[in-house]
Amino acid sequence: SRNPMYLSYFLYFIGCVILTRSVILCVIVVLFQIVSHWIILSEERWCMNTFGDAYRQYMKTVRRYI
Template sequence: MRKPYFILPAPLVYVAFFILAWACSIVWPLALPSNPWTWFFGWSAIDASVLLVLWSVWLMLWRKTTLNPYGKPQRLLTEGPFRVTRNPIYVAMTLSYIGGAILLADVWGWVFLPAVLFAVSVGVIRHEERILLEHFGDEYRQYMNKVRRWL
């Protein structure tokens, strides 16, 4: 089994970039308009991301497969949120990051979003896909052809 490109787990990638965005917003503020709707949409995105993570984790535990992205998968999940995206937990983390960027009300959260998505796609998801291809072969290839990586 090959080692991943990055040592840091995906949640730390999201947190590190968000902290960088927050720090940049303090040093070089590029404020966006903020109003009560900003709080509503920001917290709604975060709430939706928590629900999506809980649903995905519950399904993984129920189907007795690993939550560890570097562990050996026991079962290929194609139900629940996995019918819509191959990576519902990373979609949820992205939604949470977006919610935080809305709450931050500064350009920097949005500036770093493409870097976050690139880092997770190249540094985490590609590694996971190699593992899943090794374990599930054609079954995973068919799933990849039917379901998108993100949305």
């Protein structure tokens, strides 16, 4: 994963949703994941502008999430 931190956050919070059975927490986690995806996309744009072709090659070999 190119984004192990965000993937770990998501798995942790989904575990909390399962343990608490909270619909409100589930909604918050879904919103968090949507916002995190936008952040990831902006970070990828920054990396492409900063590192160029080297980062593009990295993107071809490592998947975004899993």
